[in-house]
Every structure is written in structure tokens, then in C-alpha cells.
Amino acid sequence: MSSVPKLETIEITLFPNGVAEISHNRPKRYNALSPQSYRDWLSAFQWAAKCEDVKLVVLTGRGKFYCSGQELELPDMNMENVEEEMERRRKTTTDVVSAMIAFPKLLIAAVNGPAIGFGTTTLALCDIVYCVSEATFNTPFMKLAFCAEGCSSYLFPRIMGQSRANEMLLLGRTFSSSEMVDCGFVSRTLPTETFREQILEIAGDAAKLSTDALKVTKDLIRNIDRELLEKINQEEMRMLGERMGSSDSLESIMRFVEEAAKRKAAKKAKL
Secondary structure (H helix, E strand, O other): OOOOOOOOOOEEEEEEOOOOEEOOHHHHHHHEOOHHHHHHHHHHHHHHHOOOOOEEEEEEEEEOOOEEOEEEOOOOOOOOOHHHHHHHHHHHHHHHHHHHOOOOOOOEEOOOEEEEOOHHHHHHHEEEEEEEOOEEOOOOOOOHHOOOOOOOOHHHHHHOOOOHHHHHOOOOOOEEHHHHHOOOOOOEEEEOHHHHHHHHHHHHHHHOOOOHHHHHHHHHHHHHHHHHHHHHHHHHHHHHHHHHOOOOHHHHHHHHHHHHHHHHHHHHHOO
């Protein structure tokens, strides 16, 4: 069996049946996405796409959260070449989305808890999404003066319907697991207590199917959109770069960071 990459923020488990479990692995930080997280995510998907021992991928999280989205921090203006560094980070994020758009194998999302921001938008790029009943889904882009990403500006209205997609993307409303099942975004919920076991059983059954037939059928489903999705990805990330450098976005991030620091200090004072 092929060697499995050892990554800082992602845990990969390759089972003998060909199921590769790719898990966000920063449970103490609610699986928030640091710059390293994006690099690891990209490395994991590039490896899984090429590895002949991998028949399909399960994308999930360790701990109580699936993924709490980007770890927010103000850019360090004292950093040398800060603009180049921010551009490198945006390119990595863009490449993660591109890798998911082009991913040639069956991709199952197993949402084990709250999904926020990029953790939510990229679910629409998966072939099948399961979740626990306690899972929630949110894209707080407007609160941060960001914009849609992960191809959500196109895929969310198509999957959820225009009005509900706009409620999530424009108003930032948090959706429950049952609402996401009702609109077709999530296939079904599974019991929390046995969630991982049931997901691996479903994936194991899928791994017994013809890998070639799965790939051909996935291509028939996905190829019609892949070129368009890549254009959308590039445009969303270009606009996101402009948004994140805007004064209203920087002010929003500053407020968020300050409020988070106050909550942390208050929590520590109670101990």
C-alpha cells in the first residue's frame, strides 16, 4: 500500500479497501483554516487524486466541528512583501477549489458538526454530503464584508434554490441539517453516535463498485460544469482578494478579532 502523507493540520487514513479518510485535524481550534491548513488540504487532494490505492475519499473533521472556516487575523503589515504573501495564500485557496472541481474519484463529505464559511461552500463540490443532525451550515461573508467563494455563487442557487441560497450567502442565516436535507444540499442525516462507522461502511460498499464505472459516470455528471466552475472560481477569488483588502472588510475583521479576544479573556477570568 502507498505511503500516506503526514500533514500538520490534516489527518489521512487509508484503509485496505481503498477508502481514504481526509480529516480536518485542529479540533482545539474548531478545525479553523490557517494558511498551513489550505496547503495541507491541497496536498491531501493532490495525493488522493494520483494514488492508485485510493478508490474514493471521505472528507470529514476531527472533534465537535467539521470546519469553522478561515482563521481570521489582520494581515501583518510589518511582514516583508505582505502583498506577495497574501497573493500566495489566495492562490493556494484557489488551487484547493480547483483540485476539488477536477477531483476524478468519488468524494463523500461527512459533516460531523458545524460547517462555516469555506467549510460550507466547498461541500457543494462534493459528490455526496451526509451530516449529523446537530450539524449547522453558515457563510458569514457579509458580516466580514467578504464575498461568495468556493463556487457557491453558482452552485448554491442551483442546489438550494435562489431564495434560500441568498438567505445563506447574502443574509448569513445559519441553516439546520434538516433544512439542508429538505433543499437537497445534504443527502441525509445519520446518528451522531455511529456517524463515522456508518460513513465508512457506506464508503466501503462504494469501494467494491467498479472504479472505472464510477469515474465515467462522475465525469458525465461533472464535466458539463467543470470549465464553468473553474472560471467562477477564478473570478470569485479575484473579487475576494479585493474585498479582503477593502477598508470595510479590514474594519470588520478587526472588530471580530477584538470581540474574540474579549470573549477569550472573559472565559479565562471565570476559571
